[in-house]
Amino acid sequence: MGKAAKEQLNRALNEHLNTIHETLQVLNQTPSSSLEKVRWQEVIQMGEQLYKQATMVGMLWTGETPEVKALEENMASYFNTLQGLLLLSHSSTVGAGPTLSSCIHASIKQVVDSSFMLMKESVSSYGSDNKKQKLSIPQLVGTVWEACSALKKTPATNITAIGRAMTQLAVSMKDVLREMNELKPADESSVQDSAEGESKSQYSDDSFAGDLGNDLSPEEMKIARLTIDVVSATLVVMKELIRSITSLLKQESSVVTATFVPSLERLLKLSQEIGLQIDELGASLYPPQEISALKAAMEKISSTTDEIQVELEKLKGCSEDFVKVCNGLRSSLKQLEAELDQSDATDITPKIENLVIE
Structure with missing residues (x-):
């Protein structure tokens, strides 16, 4: 039974x-x-x-x-x-x-x-x-x-869902920025290791984790600091974008038209693309630094920022403050680009000198 x-x-x-x-x-x-x-x-x-x-x-x-x-x-x-x-x-x-x-x-x-x-x-x-x-x-x-x-x-509405997604994206960028700020130059790392070495096992998990990314050369550290500036400026752009959208919502209801939500979805998609490139910047800073990957991510961030500004202008929500922070990001990108170009030139000089002319 x-x-x-x-x-x-x-x-x-x-x-x-x-x-x-x-x-x-x-x-x-x-x-x-x-x-x-x-x-x-x-x-x-x-x-x-x-x-x-x-x-x-x-x-x-x-x-x-x-x-x-x-x-x-x-x-x-x-x-x-x-x-x-x-x-x-x-x-x-x-x-x-x-x-x-x-x-x-x-x-x-x-x-x-x-x-x-x-x-x-x-x-x-x-x-x-x-x-x-x-x-x-x-x-x-x-x-x-x-x-x-x-x-x-x-979320019960499109606007709440999109706003929450953008906020989460900004939090993720902040996490990447925090990790970047933990990078240290080789000399500083060696001093810290010698001070703490006696208190840690040579084969402990902590000792392995502490070694990762702590051996940047002065040149690599300069690139890291300029990249940190780029990520910081990008985070400011994201915060100002959220503020601009919030300001639009506080205006007359006529602002929220049939094209409003699709525009917000596009702004979110573009912002997520920037988020992916920020992750790429963070991953490329660990030695040996990937200069080509850094440049590709920068170019994508620059072009995507332009698209975000155009989309926000369509919504008539592109304030002077937003344009100002976008220009600040572009300035940071140019400084990093100049340093990367110089790094590329430095890397290629020894290769040229070693060429043998028969």
């Missing part, structure tokens, strides 16, 4: 899982503009209902093994609520741009994944004498709660 009941539960579970998978396939498509848009608050409320259902699943396992019928009814109710959550979330993406859609899909995926784990473990635990397995169910209920609670932190 136990084996037959377990197979019955597995069949029911698989049917529910297949239904959810089919629904997810539909949700991957862009919703029709004729579909009525649902407020994100309704999705949050449905998430609260789902968590209550998850709590009921956990309560079934607080005593003896629950009856098959009770498990099946609870499973059906749970998946019906999950199905409703998916449909509501799909309707909430009407008019959503790529960034907002991505945020919503990521949040919903967490809810679906945690739900699958809970229900699979619930069915797997049926008839099992493994107490540890049964104790895992309350933990999985907690995972569902975390996923449902995260819905409250999910």
Whole structure:
């Protein structure tokens, strides 16, 4: 009877899982503009209902093994609520741009994944004498709660989603800048190593980590400092861009036209491209420094900054302050470029001198 009941539960579970998978396939498509848009608050409320259902699943396992019928009814109710959550979330993406859609899909995926784990473990635990397995169910209920609670932190509008993405990008650039500032010239590194060497094992993880990037020559250190100036100036541009967009939003509602969100998406995409180049600058500073990679990243940052300025001008949000910080970045790029050109010339001189004329 136990084996037959377990197979019955597995069949029911698989049917529910297949239904959810089919629904997810539909949700991957862009919703029709004729579909009525649902407020994100309704999705949050449905998430609260789902968590209550998850709590009921956990309560079934607080005593003896629950009856098959009770498990099946609870499973059906749970998946019906999950199905409703998916449909509501799909309707909430009407008019959503790529960034907002991505945020919503990521949040919903967490809810679906945690739900699958809970229900699979619930069915797997049926008839099992493994107490540890049964104790895992309350933990999985907690995972569902975390996923449902995260819905409250999910952006509800395109502008919020894009603004948050830009802010996160600025934070990432700040992290790169911090790492760059930790670079030290060879002489300073050797003094520090001798002072700390006796207190550290020669083969400790700390000693290996401390060696990375701490042997820059004076020429390499000069390039590193100028690159730091470029990243600092880029970070200022990003902050001023966010400020400019915020200022636009505070103006008359007529500013937010049908092309406003697509323009913001493009500004975000361009900003992310700069973020990639900032990462490239950081990676290229470690010895031996990659001069060609540094130059390529600089050129991309320069051209992308120009595109950002043009896009912001289309929105009539290109302030004097923004132009000023962009010019500051261009100035920093020129100084770094001049130093890299000089470094290239220095590197090629010995090669020319070593040429043998037959």
